[in-house]
Amino acid sequence: MNLKKNWKARSLLAASLGACLLAAQTPAAAQAPWPEKPITMVVPYSAGGPTDVVARMLAIPMGKSLGQTVIVENTVGAGGTIAPARVAKAAPNGYTILIHHMGMATAPALYKKLNYDPLKDFEYVGQVMDVPMTLLSRKDFPASNFQELLAYVKTNKDKVTLANAGIGAVSQLCGMLFAHQIGVQLTTVPYKGAGPALNDLMGGQVDLLCDQTTQTAPVIKDGNRVKVFGVTTPRRLSSMPNIPTLDEQGLKGFDVKVWHGIYAPKGTPPAVMEKLNTALRAALQDDMVKHRFAELSTEAVPMDKVTPEALRTHLAAETEKWGKVIRAAGVQAD
Structure with a gap:
């Protein structure tokens, strides 16, 4: 009987230890490695x-x-x-x-x-x-520099169209700030994205667009698809040093990044x-x-x-x- 009791006691002890060990391991096992899928x-x-x-x-x-x-x-x-x-x-x-x-x-x-x-x-x-952002126009826009742009826009504000990538897009905000700072109301043309807006600018369907260099730098560097009137940062861009800032051309404090x-x-x-x-x-x-x-x-x-x-x-x-x-x-x- 003693042998049976000892055997049972040992079995119960082993089972108990095993359960404790399993319980101790469960949290780690439950934490599956991340990520397991795309x-x-x-x-x-x-x-x-x-x-x-x-x-x-x-x-x-x-x-x-x-x-x-x-x-x-x-x-x-x-x-x-x-x-x-x-x-x-x-x-x-x-x-x-x-x-x-x-x-x-x-x-x-x-x-x-x-x-x-x-x-x-x-x-x-x-x-x-x-x-950074850049202010662009279609390549055949009448103005050749920023001062000519300001004069033309103020004289022809009812005719000038300003494209953007849609309500809430940064191109809308940049255009809104530009129009507000020069004191005019422009006709805005919202698109479903910056790509379509830039395509129509290059196609001559709209006049102006203010958009990010991640979108505009390639066409600016191409040289003959758009006109560029300035960058929206306080300092010129090292990658395009010949393009002046809007701030240095008279729009003091204009800073949109x-x-x-x-x-x-x-x-x-x-x-x-x-x-x-x-x-x-x-x-x-x-x-x-x-x-x-x-x-x-x-x-x-x-x-x-x-x-x-x-x-x-x-x-x-x-x-x-x-x-x-x-x-x-x-x-x-x-």
């Missing part, structure tokens, strides 16, 4: 537009860092607000992320109703880049956010990405801005800044 990077604008170009430049090196494909998906409409709303409602697992420009900061003032709150419904991966950031749904686990941030930082230091950025007259933000905290702070500041400008202009969409 990640979708949602772009609020059409394929071929400036934000799409940036997304596709980052997708390959980010995917390489993460060990999974990063798929770029264009979800267009409603001035770039459909895509953020979709990502805000996506499962918070890191498999659906958003790349967006300063439209994240302007949307709260531009739209009466939003299906998301940029400051509450997202986790922040990090800032990406600051993109398009910043981009990457976001994930609120509640995405910190470990996943850390991996996304690491992948973004690696992508921005990739030699091919740096080369492509230089070709498009832009560059990545400093690494101390490629953080969740920096993007969160910048978004809040830009929301306040552009909110004042938009409300003062009386521009709002339904």
Whole structure:
């Protein structure tokens, strides 16, 4: 009997130890490695537009860092607000992320109703880049320099058309600021993306466009497809030093740069956010990405801005800044 009792006791002890060991291992086993499948990077604008170009430049090196494909998906409409709303409602697992420009900061003032709150419904991966903008015209526009442009626009303001990529697009904001600063009302022509707007400018269907160098630099460098009247940054661009700034030509304080950031749904686990941030930082230091950025007259933000905290702070500041400008202009969409 003693032998039987000892055997039973040992069996119970072994079973108990096994259960404890299994329980101890369960949390680690439950944490499956991430990512296990492709990640979708949602772009609020059409394929071929400036934000799409940036997304596709980052997708390959980010995917390489993460060990999974990063798929770029264009979800267009409603001035770039459909895509953020979709990502805000996506499962918070890191498999659906958003790349967006300063439209994240302007949307709260531009739209009466939003299906998301940029400051509450997202986790922040990090800032990406600051993109300069350029003021262009069709190649046969009557003016040959900025002073002639101002004179012509003020005299013919009812005839001049100003294209943009749609309500909420940075091209709309830049054009609105330009018109406000020179004191005229221009006829705006909204498009479904920057690509179609630029195509019609080159085709002579519209007169003016203010858009990002990621879109305009190639046609400017081509030399005979558009006229360029200035860049929107306080300093000239090293890649196009012969183009003066709007500020130095008389529009004092004119400074519009398009910043981009990457976001994930609120509640995405910190470990996943850390991996996304690491992948973004690696992508921005990739030699091919740096080369492509230089070709498009832009560059990545400093690494101390490629953080969740920096993007969160910048978004809040830009929301306040552009909110004042938009409300003062009386521009709002339904």
